[in-house]
Amino acid sequence: MNAHELIRSSAAVMAAKLASGEITSVELVQAHLDRIAAVDGGDRGVNAFLHVNTEEALAVAADVDARRARGGSDARELHELAGVPIAVKDLIVTIGQPTTAGSKILEGWMSPYDATVVKKLRAARMPILGKTNLDEFAMGSSTEHSAYGPTRNPWDLDRIPGGSGGGSAAAVAAFEAPLALGTDTGGSIRQPGAVTGTVGVKPTYGAVSRYGAIAMASSLDQIGPVSRTVLDSALLQEVIGGHDPQDSTSLTDPSTGLADAARLGNVKGMKIGIIKELHGEGYQAGVENRFNESLELLRGAGAEIVEVSCPNFGYALGAYYLIMPSEASSNLAKFDGVRFGMRKLPAEGPPTIERVMAATRAAGFGDEVKRRIILGTYALSAGYYDAYYGSAQKVRTLIQRDFAAAFAQVDVLISPTSPTTAFKLGEKLNDPLAMYLNDVATIPANLAGVPGLTLPGGLADEDGLPVGIQLLAPAREDARLYRVGAVLESLLEAQWGGPILDQAPALAQTAAKEAK
Numbered sequence: 333m334n335a336h337e338l339i340r341s342s343a344a345v346m347a348a349k350l351a352s353g354e355i356t357s358v359e360l361v362q363a364h365l366d367r368i369a370a371v372d373g374g375d376r377g378v379n380a381f382l383h384v385n386t387e388e389a390l391a392v393a394a395d396v397d398a399r400r401a402r403g404g405s406d407a408r409e410l411h412e413l414a415g416v417p418i419a420v421k422d423l424i425v426t427i428g429q430p431t432t433a434g435s436k437i438l439e440g441w442m443s444p445y446d447a448t449v450v451k452k453l454r455a456a457r458m459p460i461l462g463k464t465n466l467d468e469f470a471m472g473s474s475t476e477h478s479a480y481g482p483t484r485n486p487w488d489l490d491r492i493p494g495g496s497g498g499g500s501a502a503a504v505a506a507f508e509a510p511l512a513l514g515t516d517t518g519g520s521i522r523q524p525g526a527v528t529g530t531v532g533v534k535p536t537y538g539a540v541s542r543y544g545a546i547a548m549a550s551s552l553d554q555i556g557p558v559s560r561t562v563l564d565s566a567l568l569q570e571v572i573g574g575h576d577p578q579d580s581t582s583l584t585d586p587s588t589g590l591a592d593a594a595r596l597g598n599v600k601g602m603k604i605g606i607i608k609e610l611h612g613e614g615y616q617a618g619v620e621n622r623f624n625e626s627l628e629l630l631r632g633a634g635a636e637i638v639e640v641s642c643p644n645f646g647y648a649l650g651a652y653y654l655i656m657p658s659e660a661s662s663n664l665a666k667f668d669g670v671r672f673g674m675r676k677l678p679a680e681g682p683p684t685i686e687r688v689m690a691a692t693r694a695a696g697f698g699d700e701v702k703r704r705i706i707l708g709t710y711a712l713s714a715g716y717y718d719a720y721y722g723s724a725q726k727v728r729t730l731i732q733r734d735f736a737a738a739f740a741q742v743d744v745l746i747s748p749t750s751p752t753t754a755f756k757l758g759e760k761l762n763d764p765l766a767m768y769l770n771d772v773a774t775i776p777a778n779l780a781g782v783p784g785l786t787l788p789g790g791l792a793d794e795d796g797l798p799v800g801i802q803l804l805a806p807a808r809e810d811a812r813l814y815r816v817g818a819v820l821e822s823l824l825e826a827q828w829g830g831p832i833l834d835q836a837p838a839l840a841q842t843a844a845k846e847a848k
């Protein structure tokens with residue numbers, strides 16, 4: 333297998349071929365850079381990358397190859413994923429590469445420090461291929477709110493790749509990277525995973541450090557893995573997870589044994605709960621059909637499937653769209669034309685601090701970001717605080733209680749990840765409420781801090797597009813998600829005769845282009 337063929341395999345397979353000396357990291361990184369050059373640019377390119385980190389990625393790869401060639405402790409001390417490349421969502425700060433958050437206000441800004449997760453990637457010697465596209469400040473479900481143009485779904489270039497982390501999901505789906513980092517505040521790892529036929533995980537809140545992830549809503553934000561297999565996400569979470577004294581909400585005892593759990597291969601005797609409120613009405617028929625098939629497969633593998641009710645989940649979306657904008661309005665106050673990135677002088681009048689701030693924020697932020705800042709400021713204002721923000725916090729407590737009651741009955745919960753498959757670019761851009769509804773099934777996990785995983789469940793009958801299956805576990809029980817997810821993945825792949833991404837039509841066309 334040459335490196336250009338190898339880019340279609342999993343990160344675990346790539347790591348094994350590097351360890352055995354069958355290929356070098358330089359060959360592997362170069363093959364991904366070639367793939368990016370072939371499919372990412374131009375009018376109808378995937379546009380997953382905002383920045384490609386060619387020189388540094390090749391230098392890290394060459395260093396890994398040299399250590400391996402030297403042998404001895406240099407080779408022995410290499411991490412299992414050393415030399416396997418990765419892409420990073422452009423909300424996560426990196427030394428030596430620009431960080432834009434998908435916004436004009438940060439165009440050209442260079443971070444003076446690395447996020448903790450980036451430090452961990454460097455320590456594992458994983459070459460960073462570049463920074464991926466996203467909705468501005470991670471606000472959106474389609475990546476159309478990026479100031480740098482939308483990312484296209486590799487399954488159908490006229491459709492959205494999900495959001496906000498559409499760039500990371502599309503890069504992995506289009507074989508531009510085997511792994512990527514995302515951030516998930518209300519579903520931005522899982523919903524893009526669902527609509528691109530990839531795997532994505534929102535770890536338990538606090539399991540992965542948020543230090544260096546530009547904050548959107550701090551009590552909901554979480555960094556997590558994006559990959560093509562469940563095992564690959566487990567391996568990546570083991571690299572990026574763990575306690576970090578620089579994040580005050582970091583857990584001291586996060587879940588361990590994630591890759592072992594993915595390799596365990598059985599669900600016999602486990603109890604899996606269907607969330608009554610998260611399927612059925614409002615969910616596309618093809619999504620519902622694939623969901624039911626997955627339930628049958630798990631039942632066949634010896635799991636007990638029961639239905640549970642989470643009666644307050646119907647209020648989750650409403651509560652989220654008060655809490656998230658409230659926290660964001662405060663977090664985004666620091667983009668003031670003084671401290672970071674863009675500075676715009678007022679068109680008229682003296683350049684006082686207030687006027688510079690207003691001119692900078694007017695020019696630097698896009699419509700969706702402005703909408704949420706206004707919403708959040710309003711919800712927090714005196715006289716409205718109790719009615720809006722206060723009520724939303726009470727709903728949050730009720731949702732946490734729903735999860736606690738459900739997990740008293742079952743080991744994991746299951747639902748579709750997203751109510752629909754990928755919609756057309758532009759279809760929901762001018763209808764914020766329709767856009768927000770994409771997250772109806774993913775948001776409860778963020779409000780409660782519990783972990784969630786999405787994996788591809790097949791293709792919808794109506795449109796042949798990927799459907800995502802979501803698994804949820806109690807806080808700190810991330811390992812359970814990997815265990816159940818890996819079993820379901822292997823049962824599904826046995827039906828399909830291989831990975832779902834082998835069936836993507838647009839990918840076949842782009843592959844032909846690359847071969848020329």
Ligand code: GLN
Pocket residue numbers: 470471472473495496515516517518519520521548656771
């Ligand atoms: N799509 C959701 C939103 O627009 C979630 C965003 C996220 O998880 N970063 O808020």
